Amino acid sequence: MQQKSLSTKDTPGSKSELKAKLTFAGIFIVGVAVVFFIFNLLTHGNFLEWQNIKIILANMVYPSFMAWGMCFLFACGYNDMSWGGVVVLASFATGVFANMYGLVAGLIAGVLVGTVLVFINFCIFAYTKIPSWIASLSLAMIYEAIAVFLYRGKSTKALVEAPMAKELRIFGLLPWSLVVLAVGFVIIYFVYNRTIIGYNIRAIGGNANVSRALGVNVRKTLLWVGLICGLIIGITSFLQESYAGITTVKTGLASILLIFQPLAIALLADILQKKINIIIAVPVCAFLLYAVFNMMTLMHIPSGTLQEALLCLFIIVFAVVGQRGVKEVVK
Amino acid sequence: MSAETVLEIRGLHKYFGPTHANKNINFTLKKGEIKGLIGENGSGKSTLLSQIAGIYKYDEGEMLLNGKPYAPANPLDANRAKIAMVTQELGVVDKLPVGINVFLGRLDQFAKNGVVNLKKLNQAAAQVFEKWNLPPVPLGALMTGMMIEQRKIVELARALSVEPDILLLDEITQSLSLNNRNNLYALIKRLKEMGKSVIVITHDIDEMLAISDSITVLRDGEVVGDVKTSETTAEQIRYMMVGRNISGDYYRADNKVDYQDEVVLKAENVTIPGEIEDVSFELHKGEILGFCGLSDSGIHSVGKAVFGLSKITSGSIRLVATGEEIKSAPDAVRRQMAYVPKDRDNEALMIHASIHHNCTLPSLDELKGSVGYLSPSKLKKLSDDVVANMSVKCTGIGQTMDALSGGNKQKVNLGRWLAKDLKVLVLDCPTRGVDVGVKSYIYGLMKKAKADGIATILISDELTEVLGMADRLVVMKDGRIIKTIRRDEEFTEHSVIEVMI
16 A cells, blocks of 8 residues: 655654744744734833733743643543632632641642542543533532631621731742743643643543543543642642632632633633644743733723723634634545 | 364344344354455444454353454453454544554553653554555644545554454445555455455445455344355345345446536636645536546545535636526535535534434525424424435434434435435435445436436546446546546546546
8 A cells, every 4th residue: 555655754853843833933933022012012111021021920820720721621522610619729728728837738738629629520520421511510619619618607708818928929929930830831741742641631532432442441531630630720729829819719600710811821722732732832822811911901901891801802813813724624 | 163263253142222233143254364244234244343343342142262262341452362443433533643543542552651652652653554555644643634544544554553363344445545445455465365364344245256255244133144255246245135136237327428418517727725726627417427536636625615615716616507606515505506425424414413403404494484484394294205215214203313324324414405406416425335225226316316407426436336327527636637538438447547547
């Protein structure tokens, strides 16, 4: 059946692939530079000030982690709407334990609570036939109820606290938050792109039946997703608490709002992934997203609904541009 | 069990709920034997191979592999026993690279502490392609966007990567173009020379007679015949398959070009970058215009372009009578055109919806009332008519499509279009994966459509099919039309292949 021999240009990391990636990276960097230059003009030179860039960088760290978690989640073909509720509880644990026993205890508590709760979610997904988005909505309400229970006796207005002492919040500050981001990136990139579990996760999301037929243990893989996402959400919670210093208890499914910005990042990264690896795309998109938010704030556009509406518009434009040239399967 | 026998199946039964899919199967496979497995759609062939490959577990009976009990718990178990299968339906994982797809489920052989050595994996995948002379597929590229033929080749590479002693091929040839089909035959021959055994399922009886040593025929889940290929004929096989005589002459018997002068559709200089270039042709009323070519010839892209499913960068496709240009599929449907794609499960049918919903979808515009009201009784009548006219074997119009056999799916697929008043019918491999009985039925429908004045484009990877049915045959190569041959000219397999190559 040989028509021509296989050449190394067909394998990843080859010169032609590298050239194509470098070309795209070049175009992308130039494009972003032009956009940032326009932002700078619109904000009378405030946007590109180093102090302002630092604000953007500090903002993007913990949403990037949650967006990485979402990459695993979407790769396996599931949804989880309860992560906002998990972050509330895990952040609360971080604050309480850090204040009582120190930073390490806070880290362990946050990661443990995050991991256990997300793992429970995935056990439910794996062992029941309830669609994940329905199950996770129920779980979100349960986690919100637990958070309210922990604040029992307080009025609704008092459901905002700042339990984490300021001196313990070093991982919410630069440069340490960026160090965590860098370390997290290396580990997550490695797990997603170079491990058996990473490939199996993507396989069951791509086609669970084929994966099962080829010997991939779908249930076990789902539990692995729960463990990995749980760890990531635990770290997200620790970073959120370190950055914000407060835990706001949400009710009435309002915890879902905590997912919105990471979701936007993950979706943008998903659009970019035909050109660059999705794990690399996440921090890039997080930076872009918070740069847009920042620019709008500098332009005195009221925060809240109007900014979010403009953000959605930005995502739609980005998606339209990103999807250009995507080819469907030719049968 | 003789020393030569590598696989023996005794009294095997398989049930899917109330369906008795395999009944008391007895079957042997010898070392170096090429065994053909044939039967109507739904006769239990794929189920049988799936049990040998560990995809399903059998309910009763036993399998002996080299004289020892064999009951694979999963496909990996079968792989460890040197048995591998290329399935009809399962396919590949889109979001993963080709190299990973070749070894998916067995990545641990390239991993240390769970970390995959991609370089080593891709080298091994490249070796599989080179060793078996498979057409090159970029190993680092994602499967997304690849043609069905490339996907089948990756599946074949995956099966060959386990160095199988028994290779199971479930209707793979009908996904391949003529050149790769011939190359597959060479590969099967090579496996035989190496003492490996192959079980092949195909609906092409002539192909089976050409490549196999023996043929086992299944009907309604039972073995109804087990014969040496050299001692049987196509007619005998057909008779065993369906339990009655089917005329072998189900193609057109005439040798003349028989259509009206009226041009219905005209394609002018149509170009889709990377797929087809500068394609022009005219389609007449009552004509069957065939398209054939080797892989990457662009024949399948022509079908999509005519129906408005591909973006044409230059040129046009117009209905001559009105001068209207076809730019999208809704345009095409509104202008009484129909398209039956090659990949019916993914591109034609709503596979998890009911027969009823699939039947009525293309006709909703015609069935709706003055304020857009859809009368349930009219919809039901349409579905009932399609099922009755096409003799669809089903429990009722509420049955979901995925529960039907390939042939019955195709009957629904075709029937729902033929229920409309059509001017142009585009058929892309309409008999892919259907048995000889359904094939004969589909050719009958094409002849009737022709007699009714419907202009038909017939795209096919099977040369005998287009030669048997077309008035004119367009031969394509590398996205361009090389030659158009009329039925009353030198209309033979040999002359067409000469042009194709």
